[in-house]
Amino acid sequence: MKKVNILSLFFLICFIGSAQNSTEKKYALITTVNTYGLSALNLTDPYLSPMPYRGTGILYRHENRRFLSPDNTHISMINRLGLLGGIAQNPSKSASMIYLGTNFSWGMHYHFRPAKGIQLLVGGLWDMDFGFKTISRNVNNPVNMDLATNLNLSGIAMYNFSFLKRDLRLQLALQTPLVGYMFVPESGASYYEMFDLGNLTNTTHFSSLHNRRDFRQTLTLDVPFKHSTLRVGLSSETLKYTANDLVFKRNEFSFVFGYTYDLLIFSGRKNKAPHNFISTNE
């Protein structure tokens, strides 16, 4: 029977401390971050409207990061899932655009430690971006999609420091796509022609810096409290892409807050929890 045990940071610290003393097996922790945010949105989709739409949204992001192996503390694996939903209005406030988007990314980073308390992570991410935009009053072009997949350059700078007797962590995460593919309809093509008749000619485009620029950055501060580590920060995305003589934009600026913790997962036949870890399955 498959067993999955998720234990808190408190127990892990105790366990790792005892592991070091007794030269027992090392474990790679999974650093998990859950953040929520309030966003200012700026959307331009000329397939739906030539006008820029501005509004607000909410976001949720989940991130997991861990070393590939507990014996190699230079290469880590990361995956992220982001959800963003919002409503924006045209300048005259006569129409609304609803936006729902998700982004999933997976990749690896190499860890540099140039000075005490500082880590620089440089690596690559593969991501899939899917957004759904709709202006309900439109006829035959009420919906458009942000659909893209990219290979991204990714970097994270972490700085651990003490302030008022607390160990804080300042982190800046950056991500920008280098190459990929994206879906962009021709301005006059209806979704009836594309999806009912199956004419997807000229809708998928190779993308690179010449036609797609996206810059995601998140600046956060981790503040440990008695039993939790909270994260606050600012996040932004500046996306602009062009194809078929259309220029699309998605700008988002968010205040984010959340929490982070470390996990250890025991699962499967070969990865059983040590006897001093207590599971409800036992």
Added chain:
Amino acid sequence: MRPETIQITQLMKKYITIVLLSAFMLPSCMNEPQIQPNTYEGNFNSLWNIIDSKYCYLDYKKINWDSIHSVYQDSIANINDDVEFFDLMGGMLGKLKDGHVNLYSNFDKSRYWKWYTDYPSNFNSTIIYSRRYLGDNYRIAGNLRYALIDRGNVGYIYYGSFADGFTDNNMSYVLSYFRNCKGIILDVRDNGGGSISYSEQLASYFFTKTTVTGYIRHKKGAGHSDFSEPVEIKTPAHKTLQWQRPVIVLTNRMSFSATNDFVNRMQLAPNARVVGDKTGGGGGLPLSSELPNGWMVRFSACPMFDSNMQHTEWGLEPDVWSSLNPADESKDIDTIIETAVLLLK
């Protein structure tokens, strides 16, 4: 703070500044179209540009859109309020002679209606709901209103809008109800259109094999003739429900848009004939855009063609012309339905 920490902090500040600056500078390299200001002049230019670059029939209808710009731009200076401006812009769009072109504001919707108001209506709803036809006890499946007429020899269906759906289950009951009839009359007069999906679905019950019934293109560039390659529009035969006896489709000038598309498909159905007046047309699939002041404009963007690559914008002629006879009308007789009944005998 230690000197080492200060130095690192300064380095990070510098790095963050460079990154933030480049984030905002990089995207500015792509050229965006200029957005017109929200003035009468700006909104006029915006509307004129939308039609100039996206409307699909400027060349086909031989419309000199540049000269229209000159004429209407001169009138902008005399505009006093939004209503006057709306009427002026509605008048400009009226030059396109297209029922699919509308300007929507909070206080009005401009429209071009001459595609049917300049012609006889050839439809009287009082008559089709009289005892001779639908009567009081007609059945409704989805939005299909149906009854047996001509002493049970003919099945009559009135379908008033392709915006209102129906299901295979609905149609199964309708065709079962007509199982002893010689044929069906499918009346789509005064049906101003709706969803092309329903048009395809309704036509599919009368086909025995998948048939190319038309083509569609779309504007792929700003030039008046920048069209994509034609794409086939196929009408499939329904997998389980096929009416293989005669069917007669009744049309008038208000059979428009998706109804025009339905009639175009039915012209190639094996046992179908079209009876009545020429349809109203509306062969351009409309899309929407908007002006800086928030008004929405709808316009034909994707021209649709029949199976011979002929435009369907100006309507489709019936196989058998028929019109309402006033003498019949006074006796609650629908001449067009009676013509169809005779053809089914």
